[in-house]
Every structure is written in C-alpha cells, then in structure tokens.
Amino acid sequence: MEEPRMHIAMYVWLAMGHITPCVQLANKLAKRGHRISIFIPTRTQSKLQHLNLHPHLITFVPITVPHVEGLPLGAETTSDVDRSHHPILMTAMDHTEKQVEHLLVQLKPNIVIFDFTHWLPDLARRLGIKSVQYSVTGLLPSTFSAYREMQGQARNNPSGFPDLSSIIRLHKHEEKSFQSVKELEFGSGVLFLDRLQMGSRSSDVIAFKNCREIEGPFVDFREKAGEKPVLLSGPVIPEPQTSPLDPEWDHWLGGFKRGSVVYCAFGSEFNLEPGQFQELVLGLELSGKPFLVAAKAPKGYESVEAALPEGFEERVRGRGIVHGGWVQQQLILEHPSVGCFITHCGAGSMLEALLSQCQLVLLPTALIDQVFNARMISQSFRAGVEVKKGEEDGLFTKESVCEAVKAVMNEESEIGKEVRANHARLRNILLTPNFESSYIDNFCHQLQDLLKSS
Structure with missing residues (x-):
C-alpha cells in the first residue's frame, strides 16, 4: 500500500x-x-x-x-x-x-x-x-x-x-x-x-x-x-540551473584555455581582514594563473577595488578579476575554462565543489564547521589541498596560497594526481544514478516510521 x-x-x-x-x-x-x-x-x-x-x-x-x-x-x-x-x-x-x-x-x-x-x-x-x-x-x-x-x-x-x-x-x-x-x-x-x-x-x-x-x-x-x-537525507544536490551563465562572464572565461582559470569565493556573508584579502589576491597573482575572485569588500572598506594592493589591477589586467558582487557560482564551476576552486568550505560550497570537476584548494574562514570540512576533504579523503596557515595565528600568506594552487593544478605532480583521482572518486559516488534518490526515499520512509511510532 x-x-x-x-x-x-x-x-x-x-x-x-x-x-x-x-x-x-x-x-x-x-x-x-x-x-x-x-x-x-x-x-x-x-x-x-x-x-x-x-x-x-x-x-x-x-x-x-x-x-x-x-x-x-x-x-x-x-x-x-x-x-x-x-x-x-x-x-x-x-x-x-x-x-x-x-x-x-x-x-x-x-x-x-x-x-x-x-x-x-x-x-x-x-x-x-x-x-x-x-x-x-x-x-x-x-x-x-x-x-x-x-x-x-x-x-x-x-x-x-x-x-x-x-x-x-x-x-x-x-x-x-x-x-x-x-x-x-x-x-x-x-x-x-x-x-x-x-x-x-x-x-x-x-x-x-x-x-x-x-x-x-x-x-x-x-x-x-x-x-x-x-x-x-543524503547530499541534497541542488537542481541544475535553467538560466545561462551571464554573457559577460561566459565571454571572459571563454578567453582562456580549458581548465586553466582559478575561481575563488568565500560565500555571500564573510569579509576577510584587509591584510588577508591582500595576501589572497597577491597569491593568485604570484601563481601566474588566470583568476576570478568573488568576495565581499574586506572589513573597513566600501569596495573590493579600494582594498586591492597598489598597482595590482594594472599588473593582472587581462588575466585577473576581483569582483565584489554576486556571481552564478554553480554555472561558473561548470564552465570548461575553470579548473580550480578556492573555497571557504561552507557546507553549500563544499557540495558544489565536490560535484564540480575543478581541483580543490581549501581555505576555511571563520566557522569551525568549515575547518572540519576542509580537514576531512584534505586529510581523510585527500581530495584537495588546504592552504597552510600559521599554527598560532591562523594567518595564510601569498606564498601559501600560490603553493596550494600550483600543487592541485600540476597534473604531473604526485599531489596533483592524487587529489584529482580522489576528487573524481567522490564525485562519481555523489552522481551515481539513484544515489541521492535512494537517500531521500529512505529518509521519507524513516519519517513515516516515526509517525507510526506515535
């Protein structure tokens, strides 16, 4: 019945x-x-x-x-x-x-x-x-x-x-x-x-x-x-986007070769400290890779542009953008030119990261659950590389950002090969036919059983 x-x-x-x-x-x-x-x-x-x-x-x-x-x-x-x-x-x-x-x-x-x-x-x-x-x-x-x-x-x-x-x-x-x-x-x-x-x-x-x-x-x-x-409940995968990627971003990303762009985002509510914001963008500049950063203005600044290091915009013009507004993250991660995702490891972004084919650089911010997510993916599954921080102060440097990006983007290195393979394995599990639906079905059955226990 x-x-x-x-x-x-x-x-x-x-x-x-x-x-x-x-x-x-x-x-x-x-x-x-x-x-x-x-x-x-x-x-x-x-x-x-x-x-x-x-x-x-x-x-x-x-x-x-x-x-x-x-x-x-x-x-x-x-x-x-x-x-x-x-x-x-x-x-x-x-x-x-x-x-x-x-x-x-x-x-x-x-x-x-x-x-x-x-x-x-x-x-x-x-x-x-x-x-x-x-x-x-x-x-x-x-x-x-x-x-x-x-x-x-x-x-x-x-x-x-x-x-x-x-x-x-x-x-x-x-x-x-x-x-x-x-x-x-x-x-x-x-x-x-x-x-x-x-x-x-x-x-x-x-x-x-x-x-x-x-x-x-x-x-x-x-x-x-x-x-x-x-x-x-299972991973509860968001439904595929029905709207296309904004033509401005599609055109800009389309100017780079497949899998070469680094995309970085910290969620819709978090503000980096000014010094850490500058270390982040300088680390991306140092990597030599094309990049797109979507971030709120750091604390004490009205805009991301005002917080950028002196001369930064001129030096990265044509290959790097720091954007202070909202972007279609799910669609950006699906763009063939995007090959690396630097994520703050919030639960929603972490799922989108695992579902993507981008290599993962993990940079947890203020919340302890983000640290747990980063440690689980980097240490337990070895499916991404976490940016190194100071043991005492928890601060990262432009060199540690650059090092993590280069580690995952180098397809020939042992680390690059390992995280690529382990990420692909996790992604394949999550996207296995009926994987999510079986969890949701079982979740519903368990809720029904809870009602029957009244």
Whole structure:
C-alpha cells in the first residue's frame, strides 16, 4: 500500500546558508507528494521564491522577526547584520515562539524540522507533532564536541568508539576557536553547544544533510552513542540551473584555455581582514594563473577595488578579476575554462565543489564547521589541498596560497594526481544514478516510521 502523504513544517536558523538547503530538501520531498510549510521572514521570502519548484505543495509561511535591543531595525537574517549580531538575532528568533505555536496549531503538520530553536521539540510534543533536529552542516561539529566530552571524561579514546581525533586534527589556533564556540552565548543566555545538545535530546530524532559515504565514522559514533536514531537525507544536490551563465562572464572565461582559470569565493556573508584579502589576491597573482575572485569588500572598506594592493589591477589586467558582487557560482564551476576552486568550505560550497570537476584548494574562514570540512576533504579523503596557515595565528600568506594552487593544478605532480583521482572518486559516488534518490526515499520512509511510532 502507498504510504500516506506527510505535512512537514520547517523552521531553521535565519541564515540563507540554512534556509536555502531546507528549500532544496523541500523540493525533493514535494516531488514525492509531501506537503511542506517553511517559516521564512516576511521580506526574505521574495529572495527564495525562485527556488520553490513545487509551489502547489511548498508554502512559504511568513514569520515576523521581532525587534530586540541591539538588533538593527528591520533585520531578518544574518545577511542583514554582521557576525557580532548573530547571537542577538538568535534571541529575536527565540522570541517568535508564540508565533510559531500559533502557526503550528493552524497548520497541523505531522512533523516539524528545526536546528537551533531548542524549545521547539517540547512545543511540538504538546501539540502532538513529531520533531526532527536537522543539521545542514553535517555531523562533524556537534559530533566532535560530544567526542571531546567523552574523551575528557574517560581521559582517552572512549572504548569501542571510532577515534575521531585520527580523522580530524585541529591546529592550535583552531583549538582556540573551538573552545570559544563552546563558550559562546548564542541567544537568550544559552550557550551555542548547549542549544544544539538540548535540541537533540528533546527531539524525536536527529537528522543530517550528508551521506555515509562521506561522514560514515561520525554516523557510527552518533549511533553508538545511542542518543537518538540518526537519519540521513543524503547530499541534497541542488537542481541544475535553467538560466545561462551571464554573457559577460561566459565571454571572459571563454578567453582562456580549458581548465586553466582559478575561481575563488568565500560565500555571500564573510569579509576577510584587509591584510588577508591582500595576501589572497597577491597569491593568485604570484601563481601566474588566470583568476576570478568573488568576495565581499574586506572589513573597513566600501569596495573590493579600494582594498586591492597598489598597482595590482594594472599588473593582472587581462588575466585577473576581483569582483565584489554576486556571481552564478554553480554555472561558473561548470564552465570548461575553470579548473580550480578556492573555497571557504561552507557546507553549500563544499557540495558544489565536490560535484564540480575543478581541483580543490581549501581555505576555511571563520566557522569551525568549515575547518572540519576542509580537514576531512584534505586529510581523510585527500581530495584537495588546504592552504597552510600559521599554527598560532591562523594567518595564510601569498606564498601559501600560490603553493596550494600550483600543487592541485600540476597534473604531473604526485599531489596533483592524487587529489584529482580522489576528487573524481567522490564525485562519481555523489552522481551515481539513484544515489541521492535512494537517500531521500529512505529518509521519507524513516519519517513515516516515526509517525507510526506515535
């Protein structure tokens, strides 16, 4: 017998890097006939409508983000504020609890998916709704934290558990960042990791946007720890772009030979420090390769042009562009002239990187999950090269950028051959026919089983 259709509500962290993957997951679920209600701030909805491929089944439900002290007026998502305001935005999100309760009573979904709103599982339970804590950044950050806690209690590797430290090694400056994340108050007086752990303990199941083929040891750890059933949605690959690449970029890229251009991007919200911005572009100049950088202006500058080193534009004219606006990343990575991708290792960009045929240079920025992603791809899979940074200060140099680019772009070197082959292997796994659809089908079956357990 055909399983009944589900109605799933989604309310995730107010950041495009969290909302967009959930819209993409909603498309996969709607394709199978399920109904999805996604809670999205009112003015932000227009930015996402083009991603809704099944508007008869996927509804964007407006949420009003209340103003709290310290939050800029009208701010709705992380793209409206700088990083220092993220905890305050989380406080505002916590203040939507009554709105969310009212909407859940009206909509009557079977399941609600959340990530950071640790109060949502108890609210859902009171209303007879199952809750799923879903992480779009994969298993690494929360799993590594739990592993460290167990290590601290046992003073060694917990017996019978995978040794995650042999897979992910943190440098001194990263250990400091990891510790600061543990101590970070993230909205309403709640520590960031406590928020995640309270949500996972209170939810009915925990789920992750990834697959065993990439994060198998971390799945094993979570399952062995026995907290909750672990569901995997698979990689949730974005649908192919239907619009063509902007003619300006297509023409410029078309002027270079196949696989020769280095493309570099750091996501839509991150600003490099001025000194690191200059080291990056000088490193690309030093490589001698044609390049396209898509980055926000560094901190303290109104434009990328104003932050460029003296004489830089004249020296690279014709072979290098530093662009401060939005670009069609997915289409640029597919262009035959692009042969290398320098990525900040955010979850969305990391997936696009693995799906591309570009060689990978890994340059994680501020967030600890990006460091985990970089270390996993460079050390566990040896499918990319990470830019070397200072052990203590975490700073990279133009020489380290140039070295990483040349290492992956040299098809004859041992490193070049190794990362090329390993990247191709991962890409082939992700693009295997029915690979993603089997994960989504199984994810749906597990959600159905969750409802049957009521």
